[in-house]
Amino acid sequence: MSAMVSGQGTGIETAEPMAGDERRAVSEFTYLLDKSRQLFNGLRDLPQYGQNHWQPHFTRTFDVYTRLWKHQQQNRQLLDARFGLKRWQIGEIASKIGQLYYHYYGARSACSLRTSETGYLNEAFSFYSAIRQRGYYNSADTDTRPDLCVKKLRYVARFVVVSLLLHKYHVVRDLVTELTNEVGAYSRQHGGDEQEWRMVLQEIQAFVDADPWQFLGEGGPIAVATCRLAPSEALALPHGLLVPTPLALADAILVGNCAEQEPPERRRENPHKYLLYKPTFSQLYTFVATAFRELPPDSALLLYLSASGVFPPSDCKERGPYEQGGVMTYTRRDIAAPDPATPAAAHTSLLRHIHCLHPGDLLPFTRKPLVVVVDSPSSSAYKGVYSPFGVPLLCLLSPTSCPKHLTGSGGGGLLTLFLACPVAGIACLCGIGGPLSASLVATCCERVQQGEVEALALLGASQPEPSWLPFLGDVFIRRLVARFILMSCAMRAHRQLRALGSFPESWPPLPTEDLLSNPRLLALVRELATSLDARPAFV
Incomplete structure (x- = not known):
């Protein structure tokens, strides 16, 4: 994603001497071209974690x-x-500006999300x-230089990512076809790394297939249920619910180890976010420690883990915080995800991995x-997390088992699906x-929005645990909690899951008992099931 410009400008001048104004204009262009290259390289090489060092360099670039x-x-x-300015060189400048906008929205190497403001996207x-329209x-x-073909391939791949994030699926389909053809042409002409680009195409297809916000028909997307929150959709605090020292979500670290388990990142307000795909333990700990260090007063940190489970051996009698399992954040081909049904010896080493x-x-x-x-x-392992320091702590944990046909076509977790897009979850x-x-x-x-409002109202009336209350001061955490309650109620009303x-x-x-079995909330779940012609699936 961070291919750099090389060989910009031919420096070719005509035989006719240049006037003073012409020479100054060319000199200014070459200066800006070199300076932009240096700054872009510097931006690429900055650490991916932390905010304070990043903003000034980005502004200069x-x-x-x-x-x-x-100019x-x-x-x-x-x-x-x-x-001797070439059209591809103009395209390269435009492509870098597009990357900078994407940097500010999103990610270096698809790793850290900066603002998630869709205007930048x-x-x-x-x-x-x-x-694309101007054919830069x-x-x-037709060029014989492989580096120019690689520039085009990387540009198209970036265009695909931006189009995916904006849910422009008709553009994605065209771009994937174009990228497939370009990869084939590149391989035929230059004998390049076709296998690497084929893997890029496979990952793109995996993300398209796993996107829970599109409902596919034979002719493509029929409807897209977006989970971006407009200001008018912000859930208000229930009447009469007092939140002492409300907290604001300032940082979020979202961790996944497969495309199908990508955690939700779209939201109305925008804390600083990191999206970590298959991070090593040292990488993850560095990001969490940096976010912890930079967390402002009266703010909260969100850690979202959507990953393979690691289970304790069946004969393990210890109950400490390192004996109950956890999640495998980084997976390699030689590390298989453990299965709780296998003998203890088969995955003891994985527990200690x-x-x-x-x-x-x-x-x-x-x-x-x-x-x-x-x-x-293995989410139940995190029921043992506690705060020895008396600071607010909240854990939302997925069910530990669910029939595969009820987890979505992408194979991702049902909790992620519900929190990101409750309609897709239902x-x-x-x-x-x-x-x-x-x-x-x-x-x-x-109906989902009605259910979210009802869930919060019921939570406020049920005298929740005091440690819940400060988090309800943040509009995004409030939305997560409401959707978590709605999901919990729906699963308890589902005949197969109930059994x-x-x-x-x-x-x-x-x-x-007071909240998840509430008749008003159950009625909304049944209305949703009736709308989807699936009323018999629920009690």
Whole structure:
């Protein structure tokens, strides 16, 4: 994602001497070009964790690229004639500006999310679209230099990522076809690393298939249930519920070890976020420690774990914070996910594996307010997390088992699906993968919002554990809690899951009997099931 410009500008001048104004314009362009390269390299090489060192460098880089873009627009004919400016070089500048917008929205190496402001994504999409519409990279199809073909491949791959994040699936389909053709042409012409690019295509397809927000029909997406929250959709605190010293979510670290288990990151307000894909233990601990260090007063840190489970041996009699299992954040092909049904000797070593995150690993960070969400078959291990420092702590834990046909076509965790898009979660519980009409999705979204409001009202009336209350001051955590309650109620009302007896849990626990069996909340669940023509699946 961070291919750098090389060989920018030919430096070719015509035989005719340049006038003073022309020479100054060319000199200014070459200066800005070199400076932009240096700053972009520096931005790429900055540590991926922490905020304080990143913003000043980004601002300088963006300023230079803005000046460079305006300068080439104002002097295009002169630079064509006196500098030998090529169209692919203009495309490269535009591509870097698109990357910078994506940097500010999102991610270096798809790792850290900066602001999640969709306005920056839209700007990146505009620049990438202009490159494609104006054919800036068309010469790469006939050029004999492999580096220019690689530039085009990387540009198209970035364009795919931005289009995916904006749910522009019609663009994604066209780009995937284009990227597939370009990879084949690159391999035929230059004998390049086709296998590496085939893996890129496979990962892109995996993310498309795992996206829970699209309901597919034979002709493509019929309806998309977005989980981006508009300001008008913010859940208000229930009337009469007093929140002492409300906390604001300032940092979120989202961890997944497969595309299908990607945790939700879209939201209305935007804390600083990191999205870590298969991090090693040392990487994850560095990110958590940095976020902990930079956490402002009266703020909370969210750690979202969506990963494979690690289980204790069946003969393990110890009950400490490192004996109950955890999640495997980093997986390699030679490390298989443990199965609780296998003999103890088969996965004892995995329990002690360096990349297993145990509940005990979180204790140092409970010195500040912490929300932990675990979507894993071993989530129950985190019921042992506690705060020895008397600081607010909240854990939302997935069910430890669920029939595979009720976890969505992507294979990801049901908790992640519900928290990110409750309509998709309910549809999976009802055994529906698509197609759904836009009007039906809109109806279901409206009922889900009613359920979220009702869930919070019931929580406020049920005298929740005091440690819950400070977190309810944040609009995003409030939304997570409401959806968690709605999911817990729906699963307890589902006939097959009711018989299985594995439900979401929270720590400190919810007042289960008063809240999750409430007739008003159950009625909303039944209405949703009736809308989806799946009423018999629920009691």
